[in-house]
Amino acid sequence: MKxxxxxxxxxxxxxxxxxxRLPKDIYKALKKTMEKGTHLEVDVANVVANAMKDWAVEKGVTHYTHWFQPMTGVTAQKNESFITPTGNGKVIMEFAGKELVKGEPDASSFPSGGLRATFEARGYTAWDPSSYAFIKDNVLCIPTAFCSYSGDALDKKTPLLRSMEALNKQALRILRLFGNEDAKRVISTVGPEQEYFLIDKSVYEKRPDLIYTGRTLFGAKPPKGQEMEDHYFGKIKPRVAAYMQELDEELWKLGVLAKTKHNEVAPAQHELAPIFTTANIAADHNQLTMELMKNVASRHDMVCLLHEKPFAGINGSGKHINWSISTDTGINLLDPGITPSQNAQFLLILVAVIKALDDYQELLRVSAASAGNDHRLGASEAPPAIISIFLGEELTAILDAIETGKCYQDKEKDFMEIGASVLPHFQKDSTDRNRTSPFAFTGNRFEFRMLGSNFSISGPNIVLNTIVAEIFSQFADVLEKSNDFQEDLNKLIQSTIKNHKRIIFNGNGYEDEWTKEAERRGLANLKTTVDALPSFVSDKSIELFTKHHVFTESEIHSRYEILLENYYKTVQIEALTLIDMIKKGVIDSVLSFQGELVDVWTKKKSLDLEVSKDMEEKMISSISSLSSKLSQYLEDLEKSVQNAKSYSDALETAEYFKDVVIPNMIKLRDVVDELESLIPSKYWNYPTYGELLNSVQ
Structure with missing residues (x-):
């Protein structure tokens, strides 16, 4: 290894x-485009394209692609070779600036939410110079944005870049108020922690539900799950360690800052965390990470599961986004410094984030909404569906003092006293880490913990960047007109704390009491995706996104339709898969075991001896009763899926699947799980939870 x-x-x-590889003038022109967003001239693009091609060809590459992120949640690409015919039966390798800058993939089969008709096939990809090109699977991949012929964004990258521009514009206004003229650009930085499961490929291939839906649709609880808490940070198994090593190496080659790896709480669950980087690059890198996780697992005869809740009864997988704001001069604007109570710029930015989350809590909830994540949120393993902010004791005490007009005395840093002199004497952090909070301050950044493991991180970053940009805009509008900046600044911070402190909660978000308290505070509790999504198309949401040019109104409505459609299609596929597995596997298991029980009972009876048949009779009775329920609930589910076809409106369809189909699936699952717990393994046609979760040694 190198x-x-x-x-x-x-x-x-x-x-x-x-x-x-680039001439100095070309390099400077390209860097100006990358750092300041200026237009790239054609002659510059031609030189860059040729240098990029030469570099890739030297590494054995023959094709290039515009790598983009449509609304499917995964990446897409159309590979083109570098060859150009010479006219004498030969070819040369060429790559022009126009091919680097623009591509024309067929857009007809990608989700558009009604932005264009199916027959309107033309789409464009446009090079994103702020994200480096890379080689993957022996193809030169050029990160691009993706839009329709009319210019509407059909991807996740375009609105993310727009939101970063909005944040930059408004944040610079705030910095100028404090006399900071050095910073020329403000960027959002992100470090996404990625959780995942690994199971053996041989057992995966025997579970159609994992193949088609990414999660198990039934499965009785195993004798041992995560109760002993021995898997978390435990010794990594040899096969998993080998997988993690190869994954690290593949990610490092692609410039992904893979830093931390460890076992997670649930059996077979693990985590990878990178060092933070610029938001759009972090989004690109996280898509690459998820793709490589699956590809590398396959090479090790394993399967990587990225569903939010692959197994019922044990922890699901999330993706924690560590979000902050930094200047191009290297200053983290969420760093409180040694004396945060005296850091006016930090306090203004902090209360802006607080107000942003309070004013737009529904939108942040939407950014974490999916059919899969509905199984995870609020399940004592992930934050509830209620948005709140954890600040910790010190920052909360500072804000309380500001609100009440009292003087706050900055505390001296404490040192840990562990009780053994041989142990190191180190400085204690000013606050603990609240793992139950959906949005927790962790020293110099916020950790957004609601996201599901298979999500693109673009969505929540679009929302965070835009809502904070909006509050920065409001604050700048007030302070730029001020005749007494210090006095008006103090009033603004004080009034913001008073009006928006309801969103601050430092307690246990898993407790039922918090749900009641949140309701008393007037916080939104949008429990399901279907409850949350209408907030995305509210007048308030449309005004926000259009004001900052992040989405057009038509783009907002298109994404709303796509998200609703994705929800009910996901549930529909799950329901059809469950029906199929029961008909082709579960019923056979039940009948086979029933047949043996009846056979044993019949033979005992034929002996005409005083031999007890109680066990067989009880088992036959139990299995027969459950079989009857299985038949009835299966019929109910089939009818409900069929009835869903009568709905044409996307919201009504999604509501029907939530209110009718999912409850029918749950009823059916309960019966199947009970049957699994009664039927011997030699008759059960699917790998059990115990076999799945312990398949990798």
Whole structure:
């Protein structure tokens, strides 16, 4: 293996490669485009494209692609070779600036939410120079935005870049109020922690529900799950360790800052966490991470599960987004400093985030909404569906003092006293970490913990960037007109705390009492995806996104339709898969076992001896009773899926699946799980939870 510094970024056309291969004037022009968002001239694009092609060809690459992120939640690409005919039966390798800058993939089969008719097939991909090109699967991948012929965004990258521009514009207004003229750009930075499960491929292939839906649709609880809490941070199994090592190496080659890896709470569950980077690059890297997790697992005869809740009764998988704001001069605007109570700029930015979450809590909830995540949120393993902010004791005490006009005395930093002199003496953090909070301040950033493991991180970052940009805009409008900046600044911070402190909660978000308290505070509790999604198309939402040019009104409505459609299609596929598995496997298991019980009972009876038949009779009675329920509930589910076809409106269809189909699936599952617990393994046609969760050794 190469030394890590030599390996890192070896498959990326990064700054070091560009500096080496591009003429100085071209390099400067490209860097200006990357850092300031200026237009890239055609002659510059031609030189960059040729250098990019030469670099890739030297590494054995023959094709390039515009790599983009449509509304499917995964990435897409159309591969093109570099070959150009010469007219004498030969070819040369060429790559022009126009091919680098623009592509024309067929857009007809990607989700559009009504933005265009199916027959309107033309779409465009446009190079995103702020994200480095890279080589994956022996193809030169050029990160791009994706839009329709009319210019509507059909992807996740375009609105993310727009939201970053909105945040930059408004944040600079705030910095200028404090005399900061050095910063020329403000960026959102993100570090997404990625949870996942690994199971053996042989057992995966025997579970159609995992293949078609990513989660188990039934499965009795195993004798041992996560009760002993011995898997968390435990010794990593050899096969998993080998997988993690190869995954790290593949990610490092692509410039992904994979940093931390460990076992998670549930059996067979693990986590990978990278170092933070710019939001749009972090989004690209996280998509690559999820793709590589699956590909590398396959090479190790394993399957990586990224569903939010693959197994009932044990922890699901989330994706925690560590979000912050930094300047191009390297200053983290969410760093409170040594004396946060005296750091007016930090306090203004902090209360802006608080107000943003309070004013737009429904939108942040929408950003974590999906059929899969509905199984996870609020299940004592993930935050509830209620948005709140954890600040910790110190920052809460500072805000309380400001609100009441009292003087706050900054505390001296405490040192840990562990009770053994041989142990190190180190400084204690000013606040604990609240793992039950959906949005927790963790020193110099916020950790948004509601997201499901298979989500694109673009959605929540679009929302966070935009809502904070809006509050920055409101604050700047007030303070830029001020005749007494210090006095008006103090009043603004004080009034914001008073009006929006309801969103601050430092307690246990898993407790039922918090749900009641949140209701008393007037906080939204949008328990399901269907409850949450209408907030996305509210007048308030449309005004926000259109004001900051993040979405057009038509783009908002299109995404709303796509999200609703994705919800009910997901549930429909799950219901059909459950029906299929019961008909083709469960019923056979039940009848086979019933047949043996009856056979044993019949033989005992034929002996005409005083032999007890109680066990067989009880088992026959139990299985028969459950079989009757199985038949009835299966029929109920089939009818409900069939009846769903009568609905044409997307919201009504989604509501029907939520209120009728899902409850029917739950009833049916309960019966199947009980049958599984009674029927011997030699008759049960599917791998059990115990076999699935312990399949990798």
């Amino acid at each position: 030394r890590l510094p030599e390996m890192f970024g070896s498959n990326v056309f990064n700054d070091e490669v560009m500096r080496e």
